[in-house]
Amino acid sequence: MRLALTLTFCAGAAAADPLTVYVPDYFGSEWGPTPAIKAAFEQTCDCEIDFVAGEVLTRLRLEGDRTQADVVLGLNTDVAAEARELNLFAPHGLDTSDLTLPIDWTDETFLPFNWGYTAFVYNADVISEPPTSFEGLLEMENEIRIVIQDPRSSISGLALAYWVDAVFGEDATEAWTRLEPKILTVTKGWSESYGLFTNGEADMVLSYTTSPAYHITEEQDETKVAAIFDEGHYFMAEVAAKVAGTDQPELADAFMAFILTPAFQEIIPEGNWSYPANLPRDQWPEVFQALPEPATALFYTEEEAAERRDDVIETWRSALTQ
Numbered sequence: 001m002r003l004a005l006t007l008t009f010c011a012g013a014a015a016a017d018p019l020t021v022y023v024p025d026y027f028g029s030e031w032g033p034t035p036a037i038k039a040a041f042e043q044t045c046d047c048e049i050d051f052v053a054g055e056v057l058t059r060l061r062l063e064g065d066r067t068q069a070d071v072v073l074g075l076n077t078d079v080a081a082e083a084r085e086l087n088l089f090a091p092h093g094l095d096t097s098d099l100t101l102p103i104d105w106t107d108e109t110f111l112p113f114n115w116g117y118t119a120f121v122y123n124a125d126v127i128s129e130p131p132t133s134f135e136g137l138l139e140m141e142n143e144i145r146i147v148i149q150d151p152r153s154s155i156s157g158l159a160l161a162y163w164v165d166a167v168f169g170e171d172a173t174e175a176w177t178r179l180e181p182k183i184l185t186v187t188k189g190w191s192e193s194y195g196l197f198t199n200g201e202a203d204m205v206l207s208y209t210t211s212p213a214y215h216i217t218e219e220q221d222e223t224k225v226a227a228i229f230d231e232g233h234y235f236m237a238e239v240a241a242k243v244a245g246t247d248q249p250e251l252a253d254a255f256m257a258f259i260l261t262p263a264f265q266e267i268i269p270e271g272n273w274s275y276p277a278n279l280p281r282d283q284w285p286e287v288f289q290a291l292p293e294p295a296t297a298l299f300y301t302e303e304e305a306a307e308r309r310d311d312v313i314e315t316w317r318s319a320l321t322q
Contacts (some may be wrong), residue, residue, distance in 0.1 A: 020070050020071075022071075023053050070242070113265075114272055116235075120146070147186075233297070234299070
């Protein structure tokens, strides 16, 4: 009922000012999903939506309660605790019982809109016998060239640090020490790493299990493959939140409700190359339905992630600088 009422408001009311939505750079680029989301949402109402791209959490910290955002997109489950401490967000008020996630979701503030598993993507023309476990990756010859991201500056890099911690526990330092000779370089962000991989300078890159879908769909290239590990893969969801101080609360509610509709969710797979959070599997594009998936989702709650963050980063740093 809340969803229907919100969309009814959106269809029948005009907003004086645009709805301002903060998004990460990759999400807000012309190749990202924002143009399609903007067009789809504005068709539902006499309104305008402006996406402002940048480092979302950093900007919110700087602006505080003076933020111009009405809604934010692109925070993730590993930084949710930090974001929540800013005390900027209002409850979303939406029913999340039917979300299509591999974990249960009960958060009343942060609303997931897409999700994925961290993975190592390899070039099948170079690696004919990919590892089937994290232990198998560590046992590979040191001549293999892997690029990863820095957990201090990259959400995927941080996810890898949590992944190693979840799989190896007290032996995480040893795992990093065994992986280090295979690491060609550590980049600040995902795009730099992935560029090295696609340019042929690396044999394997830290990315996501869904990354091959892009190559299959856009390039008809099936040589980029995610290695699926027996121990499981680290799960991460991206979330949206309504800013409590918005001067357009009803329009912000309408957009939050819109996130859960097929009109939004159907854009996500081939717009953000990740799994939609509220769309049944049989409605995913065929390429996504065919992707191999881990049997186990490894996940730290926001409390666990916040508690472990400093330790997993220090373990990574000390092992790679010895």
